[in-house]
Amino acid sequence: MKLAELGEFGLIERICRAVPNQAGLQLGIGDDCAATTVPAGELLLTTCDMLLEGVHFRRDWTDLAALGRKSVAVNVSDIAAMGGTVRHLYLGLGLPAELTVAELDDFMAGFLGAAADYGAVLAGGDTCASRSGLVISVTAEGTVAADHLVRRSGARPGDALFVSGTLGDSALALRELQAGRLPEPLLARRHHQPTARARLGQELARRRLATAMIDLSDGLLADLGHLLRASSCGAEIAAHLLPLSPPFSVTLETDPALLNLALSGGEDYELLFAVPPTAMADVAAAAAAAEVTVTRIGTLTAAAGGLLVHDRTGAPLPLTGRGFDHFAGRG
Ligand code: ADP
Numbered sequence: 339m340k341l342a343e344l345g346e347f348g349l350i351e352r353i354c355r356a357v358p359n360q361a362g363l364q365l366g367i368g369d370d371c372a373a374t375t376v377p378a379g380e381l382l383l384t385t386c387d388m389l390l391e392g393v394h395f396r397r398d399w400t401d402l403a404a405l406g407r408k409s410v411a412v413n414v415s416d417i418a419a420m421g422g423t424v425r426h427l428y429l430g431l432g433l434p435a436e437l438t439v440a441e442l443d444d445f446m447a448g449f450l451g452a453a454a455d456y457g458a459v460l461a462g463g464d465t466c467a468s469r470s471g472l473v474i475s476v477t478a479e480g481t482v483a484a485d486h487l488v489r490r491s492g493a494r495p496g497d498a499l500f501v502s503g504t505l506g507d508s509a510l511a512l513r514e515l516q517a518g519r520l521p522e523p524l525l526a527r528r529h530h531q532p533t534a535r536a537r538l539g540q541e542l543a544r545r546r547l548a549t550a551m552i553d554l555s556d557g558l559l560a561d562l563g564h565l566l567r568a569s570s571c572g573a574e575i576a577a578h579l580l581p582l583s584p585p586f587s588v589t590l591e592t593d594p595a596l597l598n599l600a601l602s603g604g605e606d607y608e609l610l611f612a613v614p615p616t617a618m619a620d621v622a623a624a625a626a627a628a629e630v631t632v633t634r635i636g637t638l639t640a641a642a643g644g645l646l647v648h649d650r651t652g653a654p655l656p657l658t659g660r661g662f663d664h665f666a667g668r669g
Pocket residue numbers: 350353366367368369370371372428429430431460461462463464465
């Protein structure tokens with residue numbers, strides 16, 4: 339069935355029917371606004387991310403359920419990076435005429451499945467026709483105890499620098515797709531269905547272990563650069579300590595230049611955070627509670643030191659990649 343047969347209000351009704359419950363909301367989908375509450379003493383965190391067909395995804399490379407999951411995860415990742423807990427989601431959709439109702443249902447199944455996994459409720463949105471591809475805009479609201487908020491600023495020279503999970507998998511999958519090859523399954527999953535490190539962000543904040551934190555969407559070096567500028571610090575990181583997945587490591591053996599993807603590739607959705615020396619021992623417990631691996635990759639230094647990446651022998655690596663910038667190189 340084509341979307342046109344449902345019409346705007348039929349479509350909205352179909353989306354609303356798929357929403358399992360709106361517990362925790364004063365007022366959910368169906369009025370002019372949602373009405374929500376924030377627990378006493380907590381701050382409201384709000385973030386918004388767009389996914390545009392042809393810019394962020396291609397419909398011939400991803401299935402719609404995975405895209406629904408990813409559009410939730412990329413927003414939850416930002417809430418996690420502040421130490422918060424996601425609560426409400428708002429979904430803006432620009433739907434091209436050729437999209438089928440079955441495809442929309444797949445997207446919503448992925449979206450609502452991921453929302454439930456992270457403990458979030460779909461509280462509203464907007465639905466329009468699009469003349470240029472599928473447009474997805476998600477706004478997420480979360481909350482965090484005021485004294486647990488973790489910002490990009492706050493790191494100090496001498497703090498240890500940690501990263502969760504593994505780096506470069508998503509970028510390697512994208513490179514394979516762009517070359518017309520099918521990525522290895524783990525790499526493909528990391529690209530199409532990233533997992534936000536929701537629990538880790540909360541554990542680090544609740545235990546007050548991280549002095550600064552950011553999620554990795556534009557590449558390690560670019561996002562580390564944001565953290566360093568906000569904290570007025572430099573950093574030294576060790577290339578041989580970067581956490582790599584088995585399929586990434588295998589490919590790296592045949593192509594050493596791939597290290598650049600681990601340093602600069604986008605869409606890892608891991609957490610990068612600084613920990614003072616006195617709190618180092620507790621990081622392992624927070625990671626275990628969150629059931630993710632974390633790896634120490636370097637140390638914060640004085641701002642004058644800049645950002646240095648060295649290899650196993652201590653020799654500095656020339657930095658080529660800069661991370662992803664939507665507007666770079668367009669004159
Ligand atoms: P209005 O015209 O007052 O902005 P709409 O007709 O766009 O209201 O939406 C009616 C209700 O349906 C609102 O509660 C809105 O939040 C909800 N809604 C519309 N589109 C979506 C969507 N894609 N996902 C979730 N809720 C939606």
